[in-house]
Amino acid sequence: MRVHILIFCFVAVLIKQRVDGLEVCDVLQVIDSVEWNLVKLVKSVNATLSKYRNCKCDEDAVLQNEWKLAFRGTSGTRQSVYYAYKDGLGIPSSIESGCKQVGKPLACSSHYRNDLILDNWNGISEVALALYKNDVRVHHVIFDAAGSTYMNWLDKARVKSSSWSDLPTSVANIFSIAGHQDASLRRTFFLNKSYGACPNDSGWFVAIDNENGGCSWEKNAALPFFKYATGSTALNWNDGNIGRADYFAVLVKYYNTP
Structure with a gap:
């Protein structure tokens, strides 16, 4: 127009x-x-x-130009990333501009929730979960959002593509936003392949919302913290090649995006 x-x-x-x-x-x-x-x-x-x-543009261009930021979870804020996403809990009324974007070296000390998108979840065709280290996207998963809600789009059956080559076809025991939570565990946005009594647990990504979880691989003093498999496939959570993302983003694409 x-x-x-x-x-x-x-x-x-x-x-x-x-x-x-x-x-x-x-x-x-x-x-x-x-x-x-x-x-x-x-x-x-x-x-x-x-x-x-x-056009089937490269995914870097897609994630920068055709998607809208619905949520950004920032490590070390001392605020639950799960409840910040779910209810906006702990998010300050004034948000730094750096928290409202990705891929730029701007200061951000809190989570960011786009209420307009998350509280009005409709007309969305795809969702991307993207992880960033030093403001560079290191991994992503793209989901089919048709018929989804803002709480259930992260589902293994909805995966369309991923930078982890084995993720689309692998079996996963836990794969959801709520993840695995109980009295001592706060494993959220959990993309987990399998459990093996702590020493043999493996997966792709997890946002850990507490300091003293049940396994040594999830204990840390700066919550929340985001662990991910740095290679092209799932890794044992105790592996030395497990990385720490600075932040992750939930981006959405609407139907008929111009």
């Missing part, structure tokens, strides 16, 4: 420049000429827009 308005304004100016001082018949010829060229211009613009709407 904005493109068409700009074209209309351009044509109006062009006609005025050309008709000043001309007779009526000459004006009509100018209008016919402009109309013919306008038709060609509109067709060209529509073809270009169609090409970009249908």
Whole structure:
């Protein structure tokens, strides 16, 4: 729509420049000429827009340009990331601008919840869970959001693609936002492959919301903290190649995104 308005304004100016001082018949010829060229211009613009709407762009561009930030969980805030996402608990009324974006080296000391999106969950076609280290996206999973809610889109059956090559086809024992929570455990946004009595637990990503969980791999003094498999497949949570993300983001794409 904005493109068409700009074209209309351009044509109006062009006609005025050309008709000043001309007779009526000459004006009509100018209008016919402009109309013919306008038709060609509109067709060209529509073809270009169609090409970009249908292109299979690289996922870096997709996550930056076609998605809206619904939530950002930041490590070390001392506030539950699960309840910040679920209810907005612990999120201050004034949020630093750095918390409202991803991939930029800006200060952020809290979680960010986009209430407009999470409390009005409709018209969403896809959801992306993206992990960031030093403001660089290190891993992601994209989910089919059709018929979902803001609490159940993170489901193994909804996975469309992932930077972890084994995730789409692997069996997982826990795969949800609520994750595994009880009196001593707060494993949320939990993408877990299997349990093996602590020493052999393995998975892809977990947001840990407490300091003293049941296993040594989830004990830490700076909650919440986000652990992830740095390679292309799931890892044992005790492995030395398990990484720590600085923050993670939940991004959404709406149907008919321009």
